[in-house]
Amino acid sequence: MRLTTPTETGLPHDLRGGQRTWPVTATTISGWGRTNPVRSAVHHPTDHAELEAAAGMGPTVARGSGRSYGDAAQNAGGGVIDTQAVNRIHHFDEQTGVITIDAGITVDTLLHATVPHGWFIAVTPGTSQVTVGGAIAADIHGKNHHHDGSFCDHVTAMTVRTGRGTEHLTPSGTPEEFWVTAGGMGLTGVILHATLQLRPVESPFITATTTRHPDLESLMAALDVADRAAGYSVAWLDGLATGRHLGRGLVITGDHSTRQQVEDSPRPATPGAANRSRSMPPVALPIVNPIIARGFNVAWYRLHRPSKQIVPYQSFFHPLDSVSNWNLLYGRGGFVQWQIVVPDEAALFISDALTELALTRAGSFLSVLKRFGPGNPSPLSFPMQGWTLAVDIPTRAPGLDGLLRSLDRRVAAVGGRVYLAKDSRLDPPLVDAMYPRLDEWRGTRDEMDPDGQFRSDLSRRLHLTHNKLPSGALR
Amino acid sequence: MNNAFNIPERALVLGANSDIARSTTLALASAGTTEFVLASRRPGDLRPLAHRLRAAGADLVETVEFDATELDTHHNFVSATWERHEHIDLTFVAFGELGLHSGAVHTAMTNYVGAVSILEEIRSRLQRQGTGTVAVVSSVAAERPRADNYVYASTKAGLDSYTRGLADVLAPTIHVMVVRPGFVRSKMTAGLDPAPFSVDPDDVAADIVAGLRRRSPIVWSPPIVRGVMSTLRHLPGPVHRKITQHTTSTPKSTITDAFR
Known part of the structure; x- marks a missing residue:
């Protein structure tokens, strides 16, 4: 002691x-x-x-x-x-896929325990390193938002140590408290454990397709089509391309592979292969500069051929986890991830934003574009019907502060919002405009x-x- | 709180009537700072600045009395400030006098002893709040004294050294920045002939805000004076005396109190 x-x-x-x-x-x-x-x-x-x-x-x-x-x-x-140290699985029903876990468990640990039994987490973000508590607090989303909603749509109960004591919250029994905690950025208390409904899968593989699109219009059109065709969809785009190449990128879609698909696959994939994580030296070297970022974006776009293949779930969902501390690449000053969503009718804003961001010549590795389905009852939850764009930019990029402030005002004006889990620089008065139910949440x-x-x-x-x-x- | 670009939400400005403080607070307001605590020996004179800050979008502007030389008031000043505001994101030390007529000891009391006294009180607050920024106006004169400013130069050399040490004490959480302006055309230097590479308070303000964004340890304003001072600092004494006699002039008698 x-x-x-x-x-x-x-x-x-x-x-x-x-x-x-x-x-x-x-x-x-x-x-x-x-x-x-x-x-x-x-x-x-x-x-x-x-x-x-x-x-x-x-x-x-x-x-x-x-x-x-x-x-x-x-x-x-x-x-x-x-x-993080309180991370046990309390109960896992292999028949129904209902699991009760400590909030400190990561998605990665959870999947290692459930996938062998044929159950997958209903929503996973782009890294498996987040904890379930963090996933609830930010009401995170994944590549399947257009079909399955966000993380908290699959939480059936949680225990939270609030300012009043320890409370058991469910969407039907205590809807207000439940949905204020879901997406509530940890501000209602400490989530102790949660019960999740998992989804059945036949294999640990994803049947993934990649298609290449030369400009933003065709990319967005392809995402629109992909959303109807596949359970998972996302676009990686070249955030530094301008002019007629603006918004060019790859549309990646996928569905959980069936047992039959895996058996018929000519090259059987090995499930453990994508699991190895390399780490960078623990120093913040500003490796991401405009020239390298530009080269990386061009190479990423050119080297990806249209394909359809069966891949381990890790390489489909969590590609960035293969370098454990990639955030050091942006150097000592760190970086901001600007993630916004705008309603469908404001889709043109995406093109304006990409144009202005590309002009800063700020090094951004990959930018991500995705179409969301409707939001959920949480007052502070980020996803809403529309287009979401996420861009990583080093803070030292000249003029970035002013540019993002002006883009934020336009996001608010078209009825969109900035994702609080990514934010480090929003102007406070805009939050009320972006989250109109903020007072109800408060x-x-x-x-x-x-x-x-x-x-x-x-x-x-x-x-x-x-x-x-x-x-x-x-x- | 500071944002990702180290722009503070709430700033405490000591010596807010100085021209550099005035320009810097206005630059901060346009960069997104919304709350200002302006402190001066004559808080009544701060009204026009307070008005301009509100017009620039500030939600809260307080004007309070603060005298660097009244050392025994410093503890209560800091307690009261932190009582009213749970945390202060940026502490900006902008007071100081050239001391042409106020006497060497008064200048030393104001520029060095007064600054150390208030910053030591603030240091413990910053350590407890676990976040924040400190910017202290030093001078290029801290690098090498001249015959016509040696008292001022010595106080700034002491303050400069103290501030760099404070930066080491508070790193890596709290960013402490030394600001070394060259000749600034301001109230403090009114009546003096401008030295080479002289700047306006607005130029210094822009360099300060840029320094905050980069978390710079030292800001030279204009940046070129860094090279100039580096050269001057290494000149043999007789050569330095000869050069500085040619480039600076003696003060005119109209200056009585350069610091407001």
């Missing part, structure tokens, strides 16, 4: 409510984009009881794998609860957290909560 006193952390986030039995360290942390590092008292609870107790020591926010790009899972001068959130026990740098920067903090918190 190790007791940690506030003097050890040097932070004011003290021992309210008695002594801790778990390690706490004053650590400098940042989001995946590595912008804006801050110092927080990071709690490392080792079991459920400790996790629950830590959640009562506000002001805190839960942090899973730290894959939010911005400041959603950091809390300068306050507490951050690292949930109302229920404040009821669930009457003493202001939960906050993050994101919630403070964007004024998501009413800044109702315990007044002694930062003295």
Whole structure:
């Protein structure tokens, strides 16, 4: 047992409510984009009881794998609860595909346990390293949003340590609390466990097709068609191409391979092959410069031939996981991922945005375009019917701040929004315009957290909560 | 909170009546800063700046009294400021005097002792809030004193050294930036003949905001004075004396108090 006193952390986030039995360290942390590092008292609870107790020591926010790009899972001068050590599978019904797990488990660990039994997670993001708690808090989406909605549409229950105590939430029993927590960026409390409905699969493979399209118009048209034809679809585009090549890219679609398809496959794929992860030297070298990014984009586009093949699920869903710390490629200043969605009728905005972003000549590896289906009842959930675009850009790109601010205003004006899990720089007044149900969310959130026990740098920067903090918190 | 480009949401400006502070706060307001705590010996004189900041989109502008030389008020000043505002994203130290007529000790008290006193109070707040930025106006004079500014130069050399040390204490979370302007055509230098490479307060402000965005440890304004000072610093004394006699002039008698 190790007791940690506030003097050890040097932070004011003290021992309210008695002594801790778990390690706490004053650590400098940042989001995946590595912008804006801050110092927080990071709690490392080792079991459920400790996790629950830590959640009562506000002001805190839960942090899973730290894959939010911005400041959603950091809390300068306050507490951050690292949930990763509490990551057990509690119950898995192999007949119905219903699984109850700790929120600290990653999608990767979950899939390793369920895929051999013929069950796949209903929604997976572009990295398998996110935790289930983070997936709920950001209500993440995947390549199948147009058919299956987002992550929380498949959560049947969750247990959350809110400001009122430990609460069991379900979409039918406690719809308000459930949907305010879903997509609620961790601000209603610490998610302890969740029950998910998995989807049956016959194999660990995906039958994937790649098609190439020379401009944005044909790319968007192809995505439109692909959405009807396939369960999974996404477009990777060359964010640096301009003029008649603007928006050229690849449309990648897929469906879970049937047992028959795998057996008939001429080249049987090996399921473990895509699983190896390489890591970069742990230094932030600004390797992504405009010339290299341009070369990479051109090569990516040219080298991908139209194809149809059977691939392991990892290489279809989580290609970036093959380099474990690719975020270091953007150098010391870090990078921002600007992800927006605009309604179908504002699809032309995508072309305007790509044009302006390409003009900055800012190095972006790959840009992603996808069509969303309708959103869900969560007031802060990002997905809505329309087109979503995600672009990674190093913060040192000249003029980037001003350009994104002006693009944000236009996104808000056409009824679109910025994804909070990716954000690190939005102008606060725009949040209310982009998320028109923000006040409704605030109302229920404040009821669930009457003493202001939960906050993050994101919630403070964007004024998501009413800044109702315990007044002694930062003295 | 600071955003990804290190633009603060809330800034505390000490010596807000200086021309560099005025230009910098306006530049910050247009970059997205919405809350300002403006501190000065004469807060009443801050009204026009407060008005302009509000017009530029600031949600909150406070004007408060602060005197760098009143050391025993510093603790309460910082407590009260952090009491009203849970955190301060940027602390900008812009006060200072050329000290042509106020006396060497007063200049040393203001520029060095006063700055160290207030920054030491602020340091512990920043460590506890776990985030933030500090920008301190030093001077190219910190690099090498001249006959006509040696007291001022010595105070800035001390402040410059203190600030770089503070940067090491607070790294990597808190960004501390030294600003070394060359000759700035401002109230402080009114009546002096401009030295080569002189700039306006707006130029310095633009360089400061760019430095924040890059998290630069040292900002030279204009950037070319870095090379100039590097050369001057290595000149033998007699040569340096000869050159500086030709490029700078003696102050005119109308200056009584360069710092406002």
